[in-house]
Amino acid sequence: MSYSRKPGTLDEAPDLETASPMAPVTTVGDSGPVGMKGGGGTCGGAPRLRGWPRSISWRRDFPDEREERPSDEDEDAQIHPEAILDDDVSVCRTDGRFRLGTFGVRLMIVAGDTWVVRAAKTDALLAHEQGHFDISGLDARQVMRDLAALRADTTEELQRLVSERLERSRTDSQAMSDRYDDETDHSRTADAQRRWETAIREAIEGGHALRPPA
Numbered sequence: 001m002s003y004s005r006k007p008g009t010l011d012e013a014p015d016l017e018t019a020s021p022m023a024p025v026t027t028v029g030d031s032g033p034v035g036m037k038g039g040g041g042t043c044g045g046a047p048r049l050r051g052w053p054r055s056i057s058w059r060r061d062f063p064d065e066r067e068e069r070p071s072d073e074d075e076d077a078q079i080h081p082e083a084i085l086d087d088d089v090s091v092c093r094t095d096g097r098f099r100l101g102t103f104g105v106r107l108m109i110v111a112g113d114t115w116v117v118r119a120a121k122t123d124a125l126l127a128h129e130q131g132h133f134d135i136s137g138l139d140a141r142q143v144m145r146d147l148a149a150l151r152a153d154t155t156e157e158l159q160r161l162v163s164e165r166l167e168r169s170r171t172d173s174q175a176m177s178d179r180y181d182d183e184t185d186h187s188r189t190a191d192a193q194r195r196w197e198t199a200i201r202e203a204i205e206g207g208h209a210l211r212p213p214a
Contacts, residue, residue: 044101063111077121079109079129081132081136082110082136088102090102100158104144107133128186134200139169196213
């Protein structure tokens with residue numbers, strides 16, 4: 001799994017999803033809050049995270065079935081989740097400082113960069129790809145919380161802080177996803193895979209950041 005490859009078509013998931021058994025690449029597509037508007041209005045409600053948690057499936061989320069893996073790959077499937085900041089982001093002022101007002105984050109799958117080798121579609125491999133999706137979801141949840149907590153003296157400073165947090169998300173999520181692949185050998189090391197699934201489930205259910213297994 002990689003977040004650095006050229007994105008393809010974004011395949012949006014519905015807002016209402018069934019949480020995965022693990023409770024089942026974040027990267028964020030925008031460099032900053034596109035459509036940021038306002039600056040003195042009433043602050044909106046709580047931010048929204050859509051498209052996660054949910055269980056992924058071969059049929060729905062991996063429409064690109066291949067006969068063999070690409071020559072430069074050592075895995076039989078790849079999923080590319082993207083955490084996207086909504087275009088319509090408002091700014092409000094609280095106690096003389098600027099913050100984001102109404103905004104939301106969506107976890108989507110880049111369909112053009114998500115594929116599976118047809119003969120390799122097993123439950124174990126799908127569980128591994130679910131882990132990648134959930135790592136991105138956990139990062140998206142933390143990004144949403146961090147963006148909501150930002151405060152700045154000017155809207156320009158707020159824009160800069162938002163952009164920096166989104167960029168850090170790309171780096172952090174990629175590093176976590178790479179570590180997951182390295183330690184599980186793309187799901188081939190069963191004990192490591194189970195430890196990661198437990199850590200991911202605990203982070204989702206506990207509402208905290210992912211703590212990789214020791």
